[in-house]
Amino acid sequence: MMLSREKWDKLEYIEFLEYMKSMQDIKYRDFNKKLIPGTENIIGIRIPNLRKLSKEISKGNWKEFLEVAEDTYYEEIMLQGMVIGNINSNFEEVLYYIKKFVPKISNWAICDGFCSGLKCTNNYKEYMYDILKKYVCSENPWEIRFALVMFLIYYVDDEHIKDIFEYCNNIQSEEYYVKMGMAWLLSICFVKYEEETLLYIKNNNLDDFTYNKMLQKIIESNRVDLEKKNIIRSMKRKTRRY
Template identity: 45%
Template sequence: MNVKEILSSQAELEYQQFMAKLLPGIPNILGVRLPKLRVIAKQLAKEDWKDYLEHATQDTFEEVMLQGMVIGYVKADFEEIISYIANFIPKINNWSVCDSFCNTLKITNRYPKEMWSFIQPYLKDSKEYHIRFGVVMLLNYYRKEEYVKEALKRMDEIESDAYYVRMGIAWAISMYYVSFPIETMSFLKNNHLDDFTYNKTLQKITESLKIDKETKEMIKTMKR
């Protein structure tokens, strides 16, 4: 499979312009829609995926995105795939690749304890997208009763003023509130979040379609 040729044939100028606005500063965006990338990734994951990942280039945004998706779609044990996950994370340089990569790592559902241990160092990292990777993993896979308090604690301990880290934390905590309002409200009343992240969390809660009007009005009064 000639990946570069396939990606070029699937590119759309209008979508490229749209993505360029969403990802300012990210060069070489072809404009291939995510569903099409997922189709290509699933096919690559069925073939000699190790050879593909070993020789894959990252000349474009889509090529990097594709590598992450292939890693997520591969049918393999945790011990086999975890090194590929670790090697890919340093390639993440924008929220789109980060979030799509995390969303594709369904292997986490099979190995939640192992992945929990794996992501902990990233939550304490200094690199923006290393931390966001950890946060989005908490959002996607650990919004569960047995993890909620510990996950909120981990996010509260993050020390970073990076924009996409703080936005990721706000997004994650707002979703935790939707799923676990009592536990998350207790957290919101006693935390170490900076004012920007805290207020952005409240904003995202009030923007949720799953929160009733009365609760939204109460949340608005909590702004710092």
């Protein structure tokens, strides 16, 4: 099917959706349903295949594609995020599509996949950071997760490491995927800034669940040596059992 086209309308999109369904892998669909709880409308298309589709679409009129694209299936939303990640334009235009997409994030896979594809962040780092500072203070857990994952991919550096610790201390959320996002982010901080993160581990405002998950992710990292893992293991908090 020709995807690098100069025009997209609703009828063409419906035909494209049928083409997507022809790529279905039932076993992969069932696997994803277990991996992404609460997400039912999954076709079952492997990520490399979605990336190929997004690259072809991005060679043509990707703006019209994003206008007609629908949100019924998990893969439709994932594909939109990939196309946005391929945009080669000024920051204002990229930001317009990012802001339209973020409200569609409803699971960790779409969130994290979208973040990893936004390589343009490296070209507009401080502009993007100003936007992320607003998302990380949101009451929407998926907006917070979006900011946290963006931080861990693009902002664990000299300039932002202290800010990251402060944000993690101030986030008040009982949402599982926010807590896991913080734990993941802080484990990356430890890998890159061991001394600074160790000081943070010794003095922070994290709840017990997030704190222990952070330690667990550090211990699981292949980039942390055994001696350091043993130190981290000894810092685990004991939690009450009822």
